[in-house]
Amino acid sequence: MNTRFTWFNATALAFGFSFLYLPILLLVIYSFNASKLVTVWAGFSTKWYGELLHNQAMLDAAWVTLRVAFLSATLSALLGTMAAYVLVRIGRFRGRSLFSGMIYSPLVMPDVIIGLSLLLLFIALGVPRGMMTVVLAHTTIGMCYAAVVVSSRLVSFDNSLEEAALDLGCSPLDAFFSVTLPIIAPSVVAGWLLAFTLSMDDLVIASFTTGPGATTLPIKIYSAIRLGVSPEINALSTILIAIVAVGVIAATLMQSRVTARGGDQG
Amino acid sequence: MNRFRRTLLIAVPYLWLLLFFLAPFIIVVKISLSDTAIAQPPYVPVFDPALGWAGLKDFLSALDLESYVWLTQDSLYINAFLESLKIALISTSLCLLVAFPLALGIARTSPKRRPVLLMMVILPFWTSFLIRVYAWIGILRSEGFLNQFLQWTGVISEPLAIINTPVAVYVGIVYSYLPFMVLPIYATLEKMDGSLLEAAIDLGCSRTSAFWRITLPLAAPGIIAGCFLVFIPAMGEFVIPDLLGGTGTLMMGKTLWSEFFSNRDWPVASAVAIVLLLFLVVPIVAFQRMLERQQEAAR
Structure with missing residues (x-):
């Protein structure tokens, strides 16, 4: 479809993508929080990742x-x-x-x-x-x-x-x-x-x-969440999100290269 | 292809689905007609093939609709059903309101940018569902990010109670199912011929009425597909109402879960499953017909 891209479209994209990504972004940022209180920032720390490794x-x-x-x-x-x-x-x-x-x-x-x-x-x-x-x-x-x-x-x-x-x-x-x-x-x-x-x-x-x-x-995470929010779950979530993001981006790049090559030949 | 190979190719996935998808429903129906018992398994009657025909007769006569009668007598179940319906309908509409402008925005960017934007819509879907719901707990709870932000800007002085209310469940469902709404709508908008809009505007249509009279009707198949994809699973949703809705929000999926795991009442849990299923059969069949028609058209 070729029609003008309006300010309305731009706002919709900005709003839609912030809605999709802001929660994930906050989750990732607060996995590096030194405080045990998940929503109060108390300085940068990676200690929750360390604790995760010993769990x-x-x-x-x-x-x-x-x-x-x-x-x-x-x-x-x-x-x-x-x-x-x-x-x-x-x-x-x-x-x-x-x-x-x-x-x-x-x-x-x-x-x-x-x-x-x-x-x-x-x-x-x-x-x-x-x-x-x-x-x-x-x-x-x-x-x-x-x-x-x-x-x-x-x-x-x-x-x-x-x-x-x-x-x-x-x-x-x-x-x-x-x-x-x-x-x-x-x-x-x-x-x-x-x-x-x-x-x-x-x-x-x-x-x-x-x-x-x-x-x-997931069963383990679910029972942990039911006990309340904890920075350790944030750390675990961040690791899982990072794996998925790298995997999906790599797959997409690979796919687009394959398509591009197919296009050259065809 | 020779006959034997053809049969084998059909038989393997067919038998798998018959055994692991269809047969279980027959068992659920059977147990929903049984009575609870303090035994292992916790229901009677249990069919014993060793008893032969007489055993089968006794077995069949012991089945009754008691669990279903129970569902209609306790207002808890009717309320849970109505609440599920309400939450699923509201969330589906909200999801459409968020998804449509997003899909339209993506369809109107340059073709080069579209794959990247689409990937960005799908990406959160690949991350754990549980984690995405968990992220909203941190935002919506009384000392969460949203309340901190609103108090900091001075909009409110007391924290809003959002978590453990239906509103939190709407947000959770819209967030989790957004890609399922965006993708089918985008697919129809992308195929749309832009010259139709230009023609309408040349002929004196305003942009707004061109949207209502051309863009929206042409996007209808995508909108309908998206609404099915959100509404049907939302009706039986368990994780979102359980984690965001608190104890006050009853939904069918949660009722089924607690009947099974907390009350250990298997016949009632099975009856809840059957009622939910009977309610969803109509939209599921309609959805399947639509997919088949689209596949026929693509061929």
């Missing part, structure tokens, strides 16, 4: 969360890519609308419902709760997000490339791995990342489906 329970929870996120994101990317392929490339089959319904509805389904229903399933099946049940739960949600991301890419790319490979004697499996997969790879990576962050982020579903010895970081 063994927090570190254990972080390690559990990372493993859960890695496993569930990998399974999600795999299942999500299959599901996307089914949705986009395989036309009609019996039960297709149920299938697409099951892909789309977890995207908006409240967490409490998914968490409760999965826990009741695990209990009914007699599965002991722990890290694996959280991985299964997160994979179920993550694969739907991955499927949506990958299918939007599959829709936009030219089917004739795959058909050409088949005409030239490729087996369907070969055609998928040597033609389709390289083209949709960025979206599979994006789906993996989305599933990974969703898993890292989830409190509600993990609270329902976890068991003894598998406390994830």
Whole structure:
């Protein structure tokens, strides 16, 4: 759309982005506060980061969360890519609308419902709760997000490339791995990342489906927040925000370089 | 593709979702029809396949709607439902009010700047939801940044009570779900043909009425999608009302959580889940239809 950029647009952008970033900025600044009172500035200090490093329970929870996120994101990317392929490339089959319904509805389904229903399933099946049940739960949600991301890419790319490979004697499996997969790879990576962050982020579903010895970081942070604000949580938040920011910016730069290179060739 | 591979490709994700998404709901329905019991698991009846047909008959006859009747008798649940509806509707409208100008602003910058601005909208979404809600506790509480600032400027003399009220929940929901509203609206605005606006203005339309008669109707699909994406999860939200709304703010998600974890009343928790789900089925199906139509159109 090409219309004049007005002062109204500028104000909207300024207001919108300050609304988005001011809370995060305050959180980060006050993680370097020497005072234990989170909202009263008492000089610069990094002592809360030091205390965090000695908080063994927090570190254990972080390690559990990372493993859960890695496993569930990998399974999600795999299942999500299959599901996307089914949705986009395989036309009609019996039960297709149920299938697409099951892909789309977890995207908006409240967490409490998914968490409760999965826990009741695990209990009914007699599965002991722990890290694996959280991985299964997160994979179920993550694969739907991955499927949506990958299918939007599959829709936009030219089917004739795959058909050409088949005409030239490729087996369907070969055609998928040597033609389709390289083209949709960025979206599979994006789906993996989305599933990974969703898993890292989830409190509600993990609270329902976890068991003894598998406390994830959000569960730990949540119980700490319920006791009140503390600079240690600010420090932990800052570390997590920094990791995400670096990751997302790097991914965006990479993506734009790939697009630019693709543009040169095309 | 040969038949076997095709079937396998469909079957793996299909069976996964049947087992981990659909089957659990059937169990929730079943438990919502059971009664509480001091046992492990804490409800009766428990189906025992070893008892055969007679066992199944006994099992079915022991199921009843007691939990649902209970939900209608205690005003707590009805209030929680109405409160959820109110909070979700108000937050969705506020979210639209903040998101639309932002999406419009991004769509009107030069095409070169748009990806960066879009990334800046999405970036907070990648950081932990819990942390973003936590950040607002520090701002909204009585000795928080907002009250400090307002007292310093002299606008107020006594701190405002914002935290532990519905207002804090609105702020939390608008903040957390903003990208879900901005992105679909931006997607429709970006595709809009600017010459339509120019034509309207050439033909004597004022800028304001051109906005109401052209920009807004063309952005409608994005607005509707964004409202679905905010309203549906907001109805069942747990973290935001729990951390920002305090004990006074009841919402369905919170009720479900406390029935399950504090009261250990599984049948009532399941009944709450089913009622919430039945209420959300209409918007969820409508949303899914919309996504499918868009995908058909893109193909």
